[in-house]
Amino acid sequence: MPIFEYKCNNCKKEFEKLVFAGEEGKIPCPECASVDITKKMSATSFMGASIGTCGSNSPKQFS
Ligand SMILES: [Zn+2]
Structure with a gap:
């Protein structure tokens, strides 16, 4: 269960x-x-995304 950082635009x-x-x-x-x-992208998830989701059908997605 991931914990995300958010920022309220209001x-x-x-x-x-x-x-x-x-x-x-x-x-x-x-x-x-x-x-x-707005969901803030953490450093770890950003790196994971840039490495692991070069294609659009990566099985490694947050769920
Ligand atoms: Zn608010």
């Missing part, structure tokens, strides 16, 4: 959230309940 609050499959994209800000948030 109140600018940054927070971490444990995200279950299917929940991504509809996570409300804990401060203002806005769903207008």
